[in-house]
Amino acid sequence: MARKQGLGRGLDNIFEENSTEEKGGVVTLRISDVEPRKDQPRKVFDKEALAQLTDSISVHGVLQPIIVRPAELGMYEIIAGERRWRAARQAGLSEIPVLIMEADELKAAQIAIIENIQRENLNPFEEAAAYAELIRTHGMSQDEVATKLGKSRPAVSNAIRLLDLPDEVAELIKSGQLSAGHGRTLLGLKDRSAMLPLANKIIKRNLSVRETEAAVKRENKALEAAAADNTDDTVTVNYAAELESKISSAIGRKVHILANKNRRVVQIEYADNEDLEEIIAKLCGGTVPEV
Numbered sequence: 001m002a003r004k005q006g007l008g009r010g011l012d013n014i015f016e017e018n019s020t021e022e023k024g025g026v027v028t029l030r031i032s033d034v035e036p037r038k039d040q041p042r043k044v045f046d047k048e049a050l051a052q053l054t055d056s057i058s059v060h061g062v063l064q065p066i067i068v069r070p071a072e073l074g075m076y077e078i079i080a081g082e083r084r085w086r087a088a089r090q091a092g093l094s095e096i097p098v099l100i101m102e103a104d105e106l107k108a109a110q111i112a113i114i115e116n117i118q119r120e121n122l123n124p125f126e127e128a129a130a131y132a133e134l135i136r137t138h139g140m141s142q143d144e145v146a147t148k149l150g151k152s153r154p155a156v157s158n159a160i161r162l163l164d165l166p167d168e169v170a171e172l173i174k175s176g177q178l179s180a181g182h183g184r185t186l187l188g189l190k191d192r193s194a195m196l197p198l199a200n201k202i203i204k205r206n207l208s209v210r211e212t213e214a215a216v217k218r219e220n221k222a223l224e225a226a227a228a229d230n231t232d233d234t235v236t237v238n239y240a241a242e243l244e245s246k247i248s249s250a251i252g253r254k255v256h257i258l259a260n261k262n263r264r265v266v267q268i269e270y271a272d273n274e275d276l277e278e279i280i281a282k283l284c285g286g287t288v289p290e291v
Helices: 012-016 047-060 082-090 105-118 124-138 142-151 153-164 167-174 180-186 193-206 211-228 231-251 274-285
Strands: 004-008 021-030 066-070 078-080 097-104 255-259 264-268
Touching: 021 142, 047 082, 078 082, 078 097, 078 105, 097 193, 105 124, 124 142, 124 153, 124 167, 142 153, 153 180, 153 231, 167 180, 167 193, 180 193, 180 211, 193 211, 211 264, 231 255
Parallel strands: 066 097
Antiparallel strands: 004 021, 021 097, 066 078, 255 264
């Protein structure tokens, strides 16, 4: 049962540009009646920072309500504020202040991303994955994502490009050892196998993004010199990398194009079985073949 606590909008009037309908003012819910959003853009919760927030909530309580929407069986789904909800649970609170909103999947996703971006809570890959999810799940273009989230089109495009990095390099950015700028610069390498070695060199030598750009140019020149007697191979490397980037940005999924003398493969990564069915349907003209 929700108990009325007072009126208020919070979070800069709950991002009025999203035209999300408020169901009521700030109320108090049993914390057991509130559950996290499955596709919450933020995947990593720093344990030390969460512990500090828990200590603060133990003393002062939850000062800013979280945003939820009605879910099934009398439950409420978190749209924004999962970190506060986790800390409140750890602090032993039985109730938490919330703002109940009526929001469909698209609006809920937009609000979740905006809230995390405004609080600078997302690492570069979480932000990129969130943009790609809006494109994949809700059929939005990069321009539409940029407009809805108050970002520039290049900012969204550059963020999504990070999803093209090899997983090993991606982990270095997620852990903060490399910056997003370093990651985008590494995408300029024509030889993907050279990305991880160069990434490790950047960390070891503490190279700046500008120094990394110079290193990428040297690597590419060395590759061109090695392949000078076979221009077809050089063209293939450039063409494949360009296609990977464009296809990944267009469909919101990581795409790899692999080619050698004996084998040529296009790989499309997918999140789950539902995502796989969606890919198969698109490849088969809108329907999934029966098996």
